[in-house]
Amino acid sequence: MSARWTRKDLLGLRELSADEINFILETADAFKQVGTREIKKVPALRGKTLVNFFVEPSTRTRTSFELAAHRLSADVINISVSSSSLTKGETLKDTARNLQALHADILVLRHSSAGAPQFLAQRLKSSVINAGDGAHEHPTQGLLDLYTIREKRGKIANLHIVIVGDILFSRVARSNIFGLTKLGAQVTLVGPSTLVPREFEKLGVTVSHKIDEVLPDADVVNLLRIQHERQRKEYFPSIGEYTALFGLTKERAKKLKPDCLIMHPGPINRGVEIDSDVADGLQSVILAQVTNGLAVRMAVLYLCGGIAT
Amino acid sequence: MNDTKHNAGPARTPGVPIMDADAIRRALQRIGHEIVERNPDLKSVVLAGIPSRGVVVATRLAEFIRSSEKTDIATGVIDVAMHRDDVGTRAELPIVRESKLPLPLEERTVIIVDDVLFTGRTVRAAMDAISSFGRPARIQLAVLIDRGHRELPIRADYVGKNLPTATREQIQVRLSKVDNEPDAVWLVKE
Numbered sequence: 001m002s003a004r005w006t007r008k009d010l011l012g013l014r015e016l017s018a019d020e021i022n023f024i025l026e027t028a029d030a031f032k033q034v035g036t037r038e039i040k041k042v043p044a045l046r047g048k049t050l051v052n053f054f055v056e057p058s059t060r061t062r063t064s065f066e067l068a069a070h071r072l073s074a075d076v077i078n079i080s081v082s083s084s085s086l087t088k089g090e091t092l093k094d095t096a097r098n099l100q101a102l103h104a105d106i107l108v109l110r111h112s113s114a115g116a117p118q119f120l121a122q123r124l125k126s127s128v129i130n131a132g133d134g135a136h137e138h139p140t141q142g143l144l145d146l147y148t149i150r151e152k153r154g155k156i157a158n159l160h161i162v163i164v165g166d167i168l169f170s171r172v173a174r175s176n177i178f179g180l181t182k183l184g185a186q187v188t189l190v191g192p193s194t195l196v197p198r199e200f201e202k203l204g205v206t207v208s209h210k211i212d213e214v215l216p217d218a219d220v221v222n223l224l225r226i227q228h229e230r231q232r233k234e235y236f237p238s239i240g241e242y243t244a245l246f247g248l249t250k251e252r253a254k255k256l257k258p259d260c261l262i263m264h265p266g267p268i269n270r271g272v273e274i275d276s277d278v279a280d281g282l283q284s285v286i287l288a289q290v291t292n293g294l295a296v297r298m299a300v301l302y303l304c305g306g307i308a309t
Numbered sequence: 310m311n312d313t314k315h316n317a318g319p320a321r322t323p324g325v326p327i328m329d330a331d332a333i334r335r336a337l338q339r340i341g342h343e344i345v346e347r348n349p350d351l352k353s354v355v356l357a358g359i360p361s362r363g364v365v366v367a368t369r370l371a372e373f374i375r376s377s378e379k380t381d382i383a384t385g386v387i388d389v390a391m392h393r394d395d396v397g398t399r400a401e402l403p404i405v406r407e408s409k410l411p412l413p414l415e416e417r418t419v420i421i422v423d424d425v426l427f428t429g430r431t432v433r434a435a436m437d438a439i440s441s442f443g444r445p446a447r448i449q450l451a452v453l454i455d456r457g458h459r460e461l462p463i464r465a466d467y468v469g470k471n472l473p474t475a476t477r478e479q480i481q482v483r484l485s486k487v488d489n490e491p492d493a494v495w496l497v498k499e
Binding site: 004005027029030031032033034037038039040041042043044046072299302303306307 | 388390391392393394401402404405406407408437438440441442443
């Protein structure tokens with residue numbers, strides 16, 4: 001562990017070095033073990049205040065950050081869009097300055113606009129943690145995916161990771177691509193050409209539109225959720241057709257290597273991007289991802305929030 | 310906590326030699342005998358080292374006890390970084406490591422092992438960390454060097470060497486396994 005952590009913010013994986021990513025993953029190892037103790041709480045961030053500021057709805061990410069903060073003994077305030085003054089016309093910057101006036105030490109921000117966390121990080125003394133900004137990045141999801149692959153396969157370098165689905169609008173995909181390529185994995189993106197344009201190959205990955213050709217060689221299949229609530233209907237004809245062409249059905253899952261991991265950031269659409277039996281099968285590590293998300297977020301809060309400011 | 314305890318790195322200011330490899334070995338052997346004397350039920354004992362050098366000291370103590378008593382003794386690692394009371398006040402964040410203790414701790418005697426005992430704050434953090442794993446029957450403390458200047462009501466049960474120091478002086482412990490240097494203890498004046 002040679003790398004030292006010097007950042008007050010975590011905005012994305014794009015700007016991190018491989019050493020910094022590995023340092024977070026190693027720190028997460030120590031925090032994962034806290035969850036197995038009789039008393040699952042350590043005093044590392046005692047006296048610090050964390051604000052969960054979610055301008056977009058999210059239950060699992062917010063809950064994960066909240067529990068991670070509690071386990072580090074920080075105090076937590078949750079603000080969601082419906083209860084915030086943003087609906088009354090206050091700007092993001094003013095809201096944030098108010099939070100700083102309350103001496104919030106860590107701001108966890110989910111926002112529909114790419115770059116919102118960076119905007120605040122440059123203006124606030126508080127640590128800013130990006131919990132998903134637009135279609136840009138979702139670094140803690142990327143980190144927990146890396147952590148899960150490393151935990152289950154013992155390494156990341158030289159593994160073939162296949163990411164399937166709505167890549168174009170997915171911040172999860174971007175954070176995964178940056179993290180995986182930095183750590184030496186081989187990445188293939190799969191989906192309809194409308195959602196997986198060739199431009200992505202500039203990021204050092206392979207693009208394919210035929211899932212059946214890619215699956216037999218995969219070490220990990222990461223299925224992204226089809227966000228049908230966001231009216232992406234113009235990008236593919238129907239949910240049924242998407243499932244027929246790209247869904248991980250029981251039949252398709254038979255093509256996978258026996259030790260291939262099946263991942264999903266959740267919430268899963270059973271019967272759309274993944275069959276119910278496959279989601280609950282032996283190769284699925286979807287629930288391990290949830291457990292690991294907690295450890296990774298504890299590590300990120302400890303590293304960013306524990307730095308003297 | 311005690312920044313002056315571990316100052317790793319190749320550039321070492323020349324200091325006064327306090328213990329050489331033989332002296333360290335003899336001190337640890339004696340501590341090993343004392344542990345055996347005071348704990349008739351060695352099977353219930355776990356030697357829990359504080360990273361990094363405390364872990365090496367614990368491993369060596371266990372080796373002595375195994376060879377002299379022909380009986381196994383459990384070892385473990387107790388990380389204190391996340392139990393410290395000074396996070397956010399230091400420029401450099403302590404690296405957290407995974408603790409490894411044989412569970413359950415109930416009925417066991419946990420002996421905390423470290424290289425240098427100084428303010429006592431590391432030991433306090435170690436006791437907090439152990440408590441989060443369970444409730445051992447008793448906790449004891451073994452250190453290679455006790456340099457004084459306690460800031461908390463803590464004392465060691467087993468001491469390799471008592472070494473009165475000034476607060477501005479540093480104790481540097483080198484153990485071949487972590488430092489790539491021969492075993493030695495140095496007193497360095499600021």
